[in-house]
Amino acid sequence: MESILAFIAEHELMIYFIILSVFVGIEVIGKVPTVLHTPLMSGANAIHGVVIVGAIIVMLNTEPDNYALLGLGFLAVLLGTLNVVGGFVVTDRMLEMFKKK
Amino acid sequence: MDIQILQYIKSIIYIIASVTFVVGLKMMSNPKSARKGNLYAAGGMTLAILATIFCHEGAVSPVIYVLIVAAIAIGTIIGWLTAKRVQMTKMPELVSMFNGMGGACAALIGLMEFHHNIGDAAKVSTIIAGMIIGSVSFSGSIVAYLKLNGSMKKPLRLPNYNVINTIMLIAVVVFGAWMVMSGTDSSVMLYALFAVALLYGIMFVVPIGGADMPVVISLLNSFTGLAAAFGGFLYDNKVMLTGGILVGSAGTLLTIVMCKAMNRSLFNVIFGAFGESAASGSADDVHGSIKDISTTDVAVLMNYSKKVVIVPGYGLAVAQAQHVIHELEMLLEERGVEVKYAIHPVAGRMPGHMNVLLAESNVDYGKLIEMEEINPEFEQTDVVLVVGANDVVNPAAKSDPSSPIYGMPILEVDRAKHIIVNKRSMNAGYAGIENLLFYNDKTNMFFGDAKKALTDLVAELKTM
Numbered sequence: 001m002e003s004i005l006a007f008i009a010e011h012e013l014m015i016y017f018i019i020l021s022v023f024v025g026i027e028v029i030g031k032v033p034t035v036l037h038t039p040l041m042s043g044a045n046a047i048h049g050v051v052i053v054g055a056i057i058v059m060l061n062t063e064p065d066n067y068a069l070l071g072l073g074f075l076a077v078l079l080g081t082l083n084v085v086g087g088f089v090v091t092d093r094m095l096e097m098f099k100k101k
Numbered sequence: 102m103d104i105q106i107l108q109y110i111k112s113i114i115y116i117i118a119s120v121t122f123v124v125g126l127k128m129m130s131n132p133k134s135a136r137k138g139n140l141y142a143a144g145g146m147t148l149a150i151l152a153t154i155f156c157h158e159g160a161v162s163p164v165i166y167v168l169i170v171a172a173i174a175i176g177t178i179i180g181w182l183t184a185k186r187v188q189m190t191k192m193p194e195l196v197s198m199f200n201g202m203g204g205a206c207a208a209l210i211g212l213m214e215f216h217h218n219i220g221d222a223a224k225v226s227t228i229i230a231g232m233i234i235g236s237v238s239f240s241g242s243i244v245a246y247l248k249l250n251g252s253m254k255k256p257l258r259l260p261n262y263n264v265i266n267t268i269m270l271i272a273v274v275v276f277g278a279w280m281v282m283s284g285t286d287s288s289v290m291l292y293a294l295f296a297v298a299l300l301y302g303i304m305f306v307v308p309i310g311g312a313d314m315p316v317v318i319s320l321l322n323s324f325t326g327l328a329a330a331f332g333g334f335l336y337d338n339k340v341m342l343t344g345g346i347l348v349g350s351a352g353t354l355l356t357i358v359m360c361k362a363m364n365r366s367l368f369n370v371i372f373g374a375f376g377e378s379a380a381s382g383s384a385d386d387v388h389g390s391i392k393d394i395s396t397t398d399v400a401v402l403m404n405y406s407k408k409v410v411i412v413p414g415y416g417l418a419v420a421q422a423q424h425v426i427h428e429l430e431m432l433l434e435e436r437g438v439e440v441k442y443a444i445h446p447v448a449g450r451m452p453g454h455m456n457v458l459l460a461e462s463n464v465d466y467g468k469l470i471e472m473e474e475i476n477p478e479f480e481q482t483d484v485v486l487v488v489g490a491n492d493v494v495n496p497a498a499k500s501d502p503s504s505p506i507y508g509m510p511i512l513e514v515d516r517a518k519h520i521i522v523n524k525r526s527m528n529a530g531y532a533g534i535e536n537l538l539f540y541n542d543k544t545n546m547f548f549g550d551a552k553k554a555l556t557d558l559v560a561e562l563k564t565m
Contacts, residue, residue, distance in 0.1 A: 003221070003222045003223055004222055004223050004226070006223075007222075007223030011334075014334065014337070014342075017339075017342065018330070018334075018342065018346055021342065021343055021346040021347060021350070022346055022349070022350040023350075024123060024347065024350075025126075025346060025347040025348070025349065025350030025351045025354070026350050026351070026354050028123060028126045028127045028130070028347070028351065029126065029130070029350075029351040029354050029355060030354065032129065032130040033130070033132075034444070034446050034453055034456070034471055035132065035453055035456040035466070035469065036129060036130065036132065036135060036453060036456075037355065037358075037359075037446075037451070037453035038192070038193070038196075038451045038453035038454055038456070038457050039129065039135060039139070039453070039457065040126075040129050040130075040351075040355065040453075041196060041318070041319055041322060041352075041355060041451065042192070042196045043125070043126065043129050043138070043139050043142065044126065044322060044326070044347070044348045044351050044352055044355075045196055045199055045200050045203070045322050045325075045348075046139075046142065046143070046146070046199075047122050047125070047126070047142055047146070047326075047344050047347060047348050048200075048203050048322070048325045048326040048328075048329045048344060048345055048348040048349075049146065049199075049203050049206075050118075050122075050146060050149065050329055050340060050341050050344030050345065051203055051206050051207045051210070051235075051325070051328065051329035051332055051341065051344075051345070052150060052206060053149060053150065053153045053332075053338060053340060053341050054206075054207070054210045054329070054332035054333070054335070054336060054338065054341055055206055055209065055210055056150065056153045056154055056169060057153060057336055057338070058210055058213045058214060059165055059168065059169050060153075060154075060157045060159075060161050060165060060169075061217075062165065062213075064162035064164045064165055069213055070165070070168060072209050072212060072213050073168070073209075073213060074168050074171075074172045075172075075209060076205075076206045076209035076210060076213070077168075077169055077172035077173060077176070077206075078172040078173075078175055078176045079176070079202040079203070079205045079206040079209070080176070080202070080203065080206040081172065081173045081175075081176025081177055081180060082176045082179060082180040082183075082199060082202040083180075083199050083200070083202040083203035083206065084146055084150075084176075084180070085176060085177045085180035085181055085184070086179075086180035086181070086183055086184045086195070086198075086199045086202075087180075087184075087196075087199045087203075088139060088142070088143040088146070089180065089181055089184035089185060090184040090187070090192060090195055090196065090199070091139045092136065092139055092140070092143075093184065093185070093192075094192065094457050095129075095135045095136035095139055096136065097457065097460040097461045
C-alpha cells in the first residue's frame with residue numbers, strides 16, 4: 001500500500017499529464033461530425049498501436065539467449081505493427097474517398 | 102554519437118510524435134483535412150518507432166535488432182496488403198481485428214514484463230492492469246470480428262449471463278489484485294490470469310447483439326488505448342501515454358455518442374442486450390398484408406416525383422449497390438427530381454458507415470442529410486426509397502414500448518407520401534425485430550437484391 005502511495009507522489013507530474021490528456025482527447029474528438037465517425041474510430045485505432053513502442057522496449061531489454069521472451073516479443077512487435085500499419089492504411093483508404101469533392 | 106545526445110533526440114521525437122497524434126485527430130474532424138491528419142499521425146508514429154529502436158540506451162545484441170526489424174517488416178507487409186485489399190463493406194470488422202492485435206500486443210508486454218518487476222507493487226499493478234485490459238480487448242475484438250463477418254450470427258446467452266459475467270469480472274479484478282498483493286512470481290498464476298481475462302473478453306461480447314457491435318468495437322478501442330497508456334506509465338514513456346490516453350478518452354466519448362444516437366445507455370447495451378424483451382413484442386402481433394411493386398411502377402412513381410429521399414442501410418453495402426444508387430440519383434436529378442440521402446447515425450455496421458460507402462461512389466456530401474435535419478422534410482417528400490435498411494426506419498421504436506428498440510430515434514419515413522422498401526426477403530433486420538413499416542398502407546415492397554433491383558430500375562427509367 002505504501003509503495004503505491006509513494007508511486008503516486010513520485011509521479012505527480014505524470015498524473016497531471018494524464019488528467020490533462022484525457023481532456024485533450026475529449027476536446028479534440030468532440031467536434032467530429034458523424035460523417036467522419038468510422039474513419040475517426042479507425043484512425044484512433046491506429047494511434048493506440050503506439051503500444052508497439054512498449055513491445056520494442058521489452059525486446060531491446062531482453063537477453064539474446066532468452067528464447068521464450070524473444071519469441072513472445074517478436075509476436076508482440078508483429079501484432080503491434082499490424083495494428084499500426086493496417087490501421088493507418090485502412091483509415092487512409094476511407095478518407096481517400098472523401099477527397100474528390 | 103554521444104549516448105546522452107541520442108536520449109535528447111528521442112525525447113524531442115516523442116514530443117513531436119505526441120503533437121502529431123493530437124493534431125492528426127483534430128484534423129480528422131474536418132473532411133478537408135482528415136486525410137492529411139491521418140498521414141501526420143502515421144508520420145509521427147513512424148518517427149516514434151524509429152527513435153525507440155535507434156536511440157536506445159545501452160548495448161543491444163544485433164540478433165535482437167534483426168528480430169525487431171523482421172517482425173516489423175512482416176507486420177507491415179501483412180497489414181498493408183490486408184488493408185489495401187479489403188472491400189469497403191468489410192472495413193468495420195477489419196478495424197475490430199486490428200484493434201484486437203493492439204490489445205494482444207499490450208497483453209504480451211504484460212506477460213513479458215511481469216517477472217522483471219516482482220517486488221515493485223506499483224509496477225506490477227500497472228503491468229497486471231495493462232495485461233488484463235489488453236487481453237479483454239483482444240478476445241472481445243475477435244468475437245466482434247466473428248459476429249460482424251457473420252460467423253457468429255446469433256447472440257449466445259447462458260442463463261443468467263449478466264450474473265455470470267459480473268462474477269467473472271469481479272473474479273478477474275480480485276485475481277489481479279491478489280497477484281499484486283501477494284507478490285507471487287508464479288508463471289502458472291500469471292498465465293491463469295491471462296486465460297481468465299481472455300475468457301472474460303469472450304463472455305463480455307458474446308451475449309451482445311450484432312446491432313450493437315459498433316458500440317462494442319468503439320468501447321474495446323478505448324480499452325486498447327487504456328492498455329497502451331498503462332504501458333506508457335510502466336516505462337515512463339510519454340508517447341505511449343499520450344497516444345493511449347487520447348484514444349482512451351476519445352474512444353469513450355465516441356462510444357457514448359453512439360449510444361446516444363440509439364437512445365440507450367452504455368449500461369443497457371452491455372447488460373440489457375437485445376432479446377429479453379424482443380420475445381414479447383415480436384412477429385405474432387403483426388397484422389395486415391404487404392404489397393409488392395414492379396420495377397416499372399417504381400420507375401414511373403419516381404420519374405414523376407418532385408422529391409425523392411433515399412434511405413441506405415447495410416443491405417446496400419452488402420449488395421455493393423453504392424455505385425448504381427448514385428447513378429439512379431443522377432438520372433433522377435437530370436429529370437428535375439430533387440434527391441437526398443437520409444443518413445441514420447447508426448445505419449450500417451458503424452457510425453458513418455453509409456457516408457464512407459456513398460463517398461466511394463462520389464455522392465456529393467451536400468446530399469447526405471443527417472437524421473435530425475431530414476426528419477422534418479419527410480412531410481414534403483413524394484417517395485422514400487429504403488434500400489437495405491430496416492431497424493433505423495422501424496416505427497416500433499416510437500410506438501411500441503415492448504419493442505427492444507423502443508426509444509431509439511428513427512428516420513420517420515412513414516410521413517412521406519409513398520414508401521418503397523427494397524429488400525431481399527421478408528426476413529427481420531439485424532436486431533431480429535419485425536418491422537411494422539412494411540405493413541403500412543403507403544408502403545410497397547420492391548423485392549430483390551439491391552444491386553440487381555436498382556440496375557433494373559435505372560434501365561427502366563432510361564426508357565422513359
